[in-house]
Amino acid sequence: MLAEKYRPRTFDQIIGQERAIRTLKWHLDTETPTGKVFLIFGPSGSGKTTLTECAARYWGVDDWDIRLVQSAECDVESLRQLDSESYVYGLGQGGRKCYVIDEIHTVTGRAHDRLLSLLEHLPKHVMVCGTTTELDWSDGTMRSRFAKVYTSKIRAEDVARYLEMVAANERLPIPEDPKWAEKLVKYNGLNIRDHLNELPDRLLAGMAA
Ligand SMILES: Nc1ncnc2c1ncn2[C@@H]1O[C@H](COP(=O)(O)OP(=O)(O)O)[C@@H](O)[C@H]1O
Ligand SMILES: [Mg+2]
CATH class of the missing domain: 1.10.8 (Helicase, Ruva Protein; domain 3)
Structure with a gap:
């Protein structure tokens, strides 16, 4: 699959997402007392998942510690596991690790509440990136937990x-x-x-x- 072969590995290989990259870099370069929580909005195939992976590498996360979680497997039990696992340090800089929850808008019900509590006390060495195509996803309580990143329409x-x-x-x-x-x-x-x-x-x- 050419899309996989040409999946950018660093920010500078991504085309047309300067705004999103600027925002991500700013947040990642800024010291915070808790973990990093991003929500990446944009249409399919615009580079959302790619941006999260490049952001993780930029932050010093080892490839091994970039975990892609499909929203369908994001139930209460797997979120509980992810929560306890998040305290274990990763292999890269500062023990950092990254969880990418694709299509995060489909996480609902008790899993949604579980996710909220995970984000509320995220360890400092952990980054969670949700990607979504739905701008008006969830209630304000959940959305306000995230730093928002918008992908642009590529020329x-x-x-x-x-x-x-x-x-x-x-x-x-x-x-x-x-x-x-x-x-x-x-x-x-x-x-x-x-x-x-x-x-x-x-x-x-x-x-x-
Ligand atoms: N902005 C971009 N620059 C370069 N390649 C891109 C870009 N957006 C998408 N691609 C290509 O499309 C594939 C899928 O991108 P992905 O990040 O999974 O999109 P999304 O998560 O928005 O659906 C990538 O592997 C890459 O080959
Ligand atoms: Mg994606």
């Missing part, structure tokens, strides 16, 4: 340049139309994950769009 020309770079790098057949990448973005949108995963089939079939 069409930036996505197009990126697809050209990947196509060349992967030695895929480049269409004759010099605007092929612009057209792909125009007709298929800005979801970079979708573009990368469909690129081989599209270009090997000799189609621009």
